[in-house]
Amino acid sequence: MKNYRLQLMVCAGTACVSNHSLEIKEALEREIKNHNLENEAQVVQTGCNGFCGAGPILVVQPDGIFYQLLKVTDVKQIVEEHLIKGRPVKKLLYTPPEEKTPIPKLSDIPFFAEQTLIALRNRGLIDPENIDDYIARGGYKALAKVLTSMTPDEVLNEIKISGLRGRGGGGFPTGVKWESCKKAHGDEKYVICNADEGDPGAFMDRSIIEGDPHSVIEGMIIGAYAIENVKQGYIYVRMEYPLAIKRFQIAINQAREYGLLGQNIFDKGFDFDIEIRRGAGAFVCGESTALMASIEGKPGEPRAKYIHTVEKGLWDKPTCLNNVETWANVPQIILRGGKWFASIGTGDVSEDPWGGSKGTKVFSLAGKVNNTGLVEVPMGITLRDIIFRIGGGIRDGKKFKAVQTGGPSGGFIPESLIDLPVDYEELTKVGSMMGSGGMVVTDEDNCMVDMAKYFLAFTQAESCGKCIPCREGTKRMLDILEKITAGQGTEEDLVLLEELSNAIVESSLCALGGSAPNPVLTTLKYFRDEYEAHVKDKKCPAHICRQLNTYKINEKICLEIGHGCDVCKKYCPDGAIIGERKKVHYIDPAKCGKCGACYDVCNFNAIYIE
């Protein structure tokens, strides 16, 4: 009989898998066999650990030792030194930047230590392809509680007390949504899980699905019970997440085998089943009405929401659509009580469901921070804490400039405001939004005009094209931004940009158009000086917009250190560099096409931007 004393948790989220973590798992199993440890050490694949910048990750339990940035060649050493001799391999442990001593234990690493896990409570601890692991960690207990001792109204009430709000971006109070769906006319209703996570750089939902799919399934079953008259649920996953789709399907199959989906769940006379539907590569299908159109087989285009989808949604029937993270929170709320959930976070939801932001939120921290990955933190934590304590501060010792929250439709928040608590209303007040939880950190080397252009290019390309303001307006805005970053912008262009942005926000048909101008509006508000530099001085302060750079050669360095190496001249496509070997080189500004190739290529940093 296997008598394991060691559990080797190998991270098998998409990011680590694409970095060969499955091969590391196989190597581990091989080495363990070679050293006759099969009966002592079990290798388990888990979902995403969250600390994705450090992948591939291995956590050795029960020691809690955290290994990062692994390669297949490291495995032998780990097995021999650590598993057999008990000596963790120092060079493979996590060492905070600018420090020398590694932190061996996961629970001591600040990235993990500062987090509060609710939605990600099973992170790194279970095999997502094994339902027994989920059950052993208390899974489906909430469902049992609901079906044996709670009425649908009581379940609904618990959710209302908890103050849970939509984690997909809208922040709509979940209790209110469930109640409206419950009250809507009709005896055929649906629940949908929106797993079409479209924001670039956001992978919270993917993590939850790949690491703990059953939490979502359990949440949906509980939701269906509370709303009543719901027999069928749909999970709409974007097709760019094949691993997530695979794990969801395995989870659904295993749940069906155990009778947790299907007819007469737990012999309590409740029927419910779930089907998976795949997206086909459109960001706009994350919008609820477009998603429902897509499930119905029609083109993914939004429609007016003056009649809400909880009254007329999928096939014109009352439909309750919630995000993956929202569903994943439900079982915990039922088990530990709505009051417990409401004790975490900001504000007061006892009178007004919009009165506060409760519970935790998963953020995907990306950009110029040291620790990039997924973090789950209680609402109300300041942006500063997230970026500097958990994120470990700005890389390479640079200066923080702004953080963009909420994905491509969110706004930029400058340093003066980062003591803001993370809260739905607070973020909206400054012109940004919570969104699905994306957080992109920029530093002094980022050009804010370029960042705004980057995000606008995304939303413009993803616009479905149905309504005039979004289809035509965002394109005109992008054209203006292209002009500005190419050095042809004028003052009138800035006025026009702002006017167009506001008009598009007011008159678009759906939230994609309604929020696409946000990056532009916030950068215009907080970083207007950068825009003016582009437009008046025709310069880019961060040197990102190459058309505005003036490249010059520092003659001293070129001659004395570089010795006129002539490399830049060979790379110049415009023939703008004048000089001979062993002599000083010059750049002819009339011919220079501002491509920056010389700047990139000079080994002596003799070329600088004025």
Added chain:
Amino acid sequence: MGKLKIEDLDKISESVRKRISLREGAGKVKITVHMGTCGIAAGARNVMTAFLNEIEIHNAKDIIVVTSGCAGLCSKEPMVTIEYENQAPVKYIELNEEKVKKIFDEHVLHGKIVPEYALSIGSERIQ
């Protein structure tokens, strides 16, 4: 397994309890087998296997067995440290399979320290 009843949830929990609690790093008792070069030479592997067998035979729960490097007292190997939650750790020296049995029965299962095999109670802690 077939369609679950509510009671089955607990049954499944129980059956996989061991490995799940291992992952959580939680345990009532922590047995550290010192396996430095000296330890291994002296037979620490067999001591480890003996402890693992005892756990299996008694179907004991909430016990973690970990290894560590050399404890420093190489002449007294094989050495084992038994640490009860919130209690001072106890070091046992010069062990063999029989002694393991006794220590397991008395100390690990019933919390009674076996003085004749012990070296000391408490240990240096690195601050």
Added chain:
Amino acid sequence: MVTIKIDDIEVQVPEDTPILKAAEKAGIWIPTMCYNDLIEPYGVCRLCSVEVIRGKRSRVVTSCNYPVREGISVRTNSEKIKWIRKVIMELMVSRWPNVKVVREMAEKLGIEKPRFESLEKDEAPDACILCGLCVNVCRDLVGASILGFAYRGIKREVVLPFDEITDKCIVCGACAHVCPTGHVKMIVEDYKGKKPEFTLGPKTAIYVPSMQAVPRVPVIDPESCIHFKTGGCETCAKVCEPKAINYEMKDEVVEIDVGQILVATGYDLFDASQMAQYGYGRYDNVYSSLEFEMMLNSTGPTGGKVLTKDGKEPRAVGIIHCIGSRDTNYHPYCSRVCCMYALKFAHLVHDRTNAAIYQFYIDMRAFGKGYEEFYSRLLDEGINMIRGKAAEVVEAPPVNGQQGNLLIRCEDTLIGKFREIPVDMVILCNAIEPKRDSDIIRRLFSISKSPDGFFLERHPKLDPTATTTDGVYIAGCAQGPKDIPDTVAQASSAAARILTLISRGEVEIDPVRAMVMDEYCSGCRICNNLCPYGAIEFLEDKKISHVNEALCKGCGTCVAACPSSAMTGQGFTDAQILSELEGLLI
């Protein structure tokens, strides 16, 4: 009903009415570009945006699909709304500067020049403005779902499935009808229904036969109409304001008792495609006489201009006489009218174009008043008269890859040479034939046909309007080819004959006629079909036959045939004849 306020005007409307409709009731205009009453509001142009104030919150919504609720207050012309409309119009004008509806709306809203350029500018006056009306009409109203949107974002366009013309399109024309810019056009290439006689251009299933039709109202061709095929569409009924369209209309059968009948059923035109050598139906620019007549008509498809199929003026026109007439293979008779209308054609073509005109004739029959003088005048106008029936029309070989024109091959007997005349257009003088259903008519009225197929007159010289059947007269081309003055003369004479009988009130008939002895008649009806004059009718109530004395000519056929000896000749009964014989012999 709910009460709402629009721009400080209170109005009461049923709940869930869209604001746009409520505003209409209040007399307030809201601009729209993608709205049409026929379909569900699409809400994509956003021009109809208004501000809705509920409590303290104000929200910008589209009025075409926002349902009203009790107590809301709407502002259709606030500063914010005016500004939003301005920006949207600027976006539209920058992309489609020459589209009429866009220009007109921009003018109405006071926009002159947009402040920016569009990289996707489309300067066509019939550019597609992506309003979605065609797609939605086709999907929701007609049920065919032929048109759809493809591609995302700024690349959005209206397409046919896989960019191919599909035969699932039922050619109802609804999409072309709702398109505000004319981008969607209906081109009927292969007309599926019964081709209206004088079609030279496309027609929809509901059409006005011609501008000179009496009455001049549209008629539906049930064979091409979608409604009759699928039960759907009904677009014509929806747009007809006085609700004049009735799909249930059926042919009425009206029974009228009459004493005299005038048969003037006209003629049919010879189908020239039977004569393959003239290329009718194969080549584009070969027309029958009636088709060319339609082209010349100012209410016709070209507005009276003489144009070839590709819209250009012909450089040379050939008119060929005697197509199907004077031809032992088809009709040996002469159609009488063709020479004169051929000359008329020549004169009009000469008037309206600079084309060279050629007439190919066998004989020039200019028999009437002023006809010969007209012919002489035309000779002076420079029309080329070639005496010799054209042998064939062929297509000239293409030059430089372009389609060639037509060549008429003939023998010019006056100069004794074979000629090949290149022309751009050929007009055929089709023969006048008896109507194709003339046999049915003939039997109905018991009249005869002459060997050429036209109805037989009683006497070719002295009685051309009466038939051998009393009470049935013939007139016009039903009797034989003739032109308008002759037809009028004949018809007037027939009408006069009829009127004299009616005005007299009594008819003089020959006393020699048959009579049925009611007691003996068994109702076998053998006599009914025998009578060549249709003079015997069957009385349903009495179950016996009865002789119409006015029609009976006393030929005695029925008397001989009657098996019950119920039929006798008046004054010639068996008893009477036997008595006479008795008197003579005894």
